[in-house]
Amino acid sequence: MLRDAMDQAKLAGATLHNFHGGLQLRHNKRISCELPIERAAPAERFYVPLLQQSGQEAQPIVAAGQHVLKGEAIGCVEHLGSGYLHAPTSGTVSAIGTHPISHPSGFDGRCVVIEPDGLNQWTELHPVDNWQQADPDVLRQAIRSAGIVGLGGAVFPTAHKVDEASRRGIHTLILNGAECEPYISCDEMLMREQPASIILGARILQRAVGARRTVIAIEDQMGAVHQALQHALRESAAAEIDIVKVTTIYPEGGEKQLIQVLTGLEVPSGGRPTDLGLLCQNVATATAVARAVTEGKPLVERIVTVTGSGVRRPRNLLTPIGTPISVLVEQSGGYADDAARLVLGGPMMGYALASDDNPVIKAANCILVLSSDEIRPPQPEMPCIRCGECARVCPAVLQPQQLQWTVRHGLWDETVSAGLADCIECGCCDFVCPSHIPLVEWFRHGKSELRRLEAERLAADSARQRFEAREARLDRLKQDRRRRMEEKKRALGDGQEKQKRIADAIERARSRRQENP
């Protein structure tokens, strides 16, 4: 079965398939595609959160007062392999202190605060010479030390994914340029303006993981992108790269949905694309890889879409990590009068920020400012009327109405079997629910509760194990003692026996002597 699936996966992109559910949303991308990508204005102060990737905070490796150069490592994470965090500009570390960190929780966290010296001077860079011949290990090491994470928003360390892919062996690399959330256009603009670096990144990644071909997936509504990529592809003469247009239906850019569209296969529940011999990376990640390998530059900046009807001049800005969001909004013409919500990410999955002094992080693909008539007015929740709309649109083929019910009532076993872990939090169900039940919020809550319970269970398990180990040890001691006593007793018994045998023997000898004088 899995063999067949692998073979089918090798045909990725040859025919397109559908996924269950999904929504046709208004695209709203044009507005931010009118101006070319521009550098963000230099900030007065950079706040680089130590928490950037997959829930683990980096340890600072610089001290307040220290001068750093752009691209110098300032933090180090020991999690899912190791990763680094780099200075976005040259300047002085003025503090390592608490500041808003653009985290979904809304909590503040530790940031490395850098006062720029205005020179923007790079540290010494170590590009990989002649990557075409380089050992794949060397390429993966370059990705690791450049601190690259998935730039589509998932911020999973790329080095970790790439290592796993090369260990398990994959045949096809999928570059995800199907940026399905409304409003976000950073990948589209990147593909339009720097198609060559995407093709380059694809080829480097392909070599780093040993893939035989690459499929670049873009949306069918991205007109100029296809031409630009095609042109760059011809220039590079890379034969093993295909560009595939997929239909724009939210969330076709989700990793699992994109794979289903391209191959007709489902990534197994709890599994990964590598199970099908596939590796999926975002197009922006590919350019970051190209830059890291060919120029030695770590990930210190990214393209951010600043958009929404709440900003006056929507656009895309190449932004150093740590730049306060207010700087970007100002450069985009400032807030419109009815700006009502600040979102990091897209309107379907992004999270609201409480203020614009939150900094840009590696995950920040979009700063979305929505006007008051574009956001969900605070509204009372009605009971579920079981209309089934949520299930109709769910790309994970869940029954959100039931799932919501089990989470709400804390029926955790049922929650697990109803497939909570398979929910991709796309928000489709929420969007169509006539009763305005905050389904996704319940699912996020359920997932965090399950994680907490799991941690508790593990803790309880290890406590029980400790207890059992102690009991076993005491038991062993007791048994040892008993065995020793028994042995002693037996030894004692043996002694008596021997003496008896000796006595018997003497007795027999004596009687013989008496019989034969």
Add this chain to the structure above:
Amino acid sequence: MIRHFDTGGAPHFPPQTTVRSVMLQVIYALLPGVIAHAWFFGPGIVVQILLACGFALLFEASCLAIRRKPLKLFLGDFSAPLTALLFALCLPPLAPWWIALVGMFFAIVIAKHLFGGLGHNLFNPAMVGYVVVLISFPQFMTAWLPPLELASWAPTLGQVLSTIATGHPPGGLAWDAITGATPLDTIRSSVATGKMVSEARQAPIFGDFGGLGWEWIANWYALGGLWLLWRRIISWQIPVTMIGSVVLLGLAAYLADPGSNPAPLQHVFSGALVLGAFYIATDPVSGCASPRGRLIFGAGVGIITLAIRRWGAYPDGVAFAVLLMNMMAPLIDRYTRPRIFGQPA
């Protein structure tokens, strides 16, 4: 200057629909049928609808108040008026006012609020109300007027009101004098007396394929239903399998014994079948939620309806069929859950 914002969970876009708009659209879809009803049978139906709505809202408000639920929110969801409307469409136009009162009491208080209110009722409230009054007041519930064009006596609005208010036909007329058998009654009684269905169908109350007048009302209901399908307020499974099973089984029975079985289209266009297929069996709360479950649910309602029409004690069986399938719905849903993405079959 730092600017602060209110936060809120994703998705940030406003939701597409509301319960209120769903219910309202169903009500709109029924309006052409209601007008046709009034056209063929006089203004009684409108009075019944208004009466039922009034009682429904009264009971709804009292229950909400007792249960300390927000009145404005839940009265504004239009679920009670929709229940009232569906109930009233099953009543003979001159039924006395207490029929609506009793029906709405059982629909709103017993079937809906005792089960936990909107979204929690196991049974379709309108059908619970209907079945209760059908069983309790058979003499009034079978007092159907013939279509106006066949009627010897067409009541004025004043006479309609006085009949509904007093429970007696005006001017000392007897019920028997003003009411007539429905097409389903006619077929039933003629088959019972050994006549052929084709003979029975010679009676003037029959139209081209259903009952005279009834067939047009059914057409308008169906048109509204198609609009609901197009608006995605209802899904196609239940109407298709419900009408489909009636046509197929009806056809089989008709071919086997055309003498004692009406033609399949006669079945579809009589009684509450079309109304049931698009508006009653499709009630999401008391029906099935999964697509495959809905296929089974619709087929079940269709089959049971036919069985009751053929062998049961009542000429029409849609209400009983819906209630019986309501009972099965949780079980059906349980066994028709689709396979979750990425999980083994």
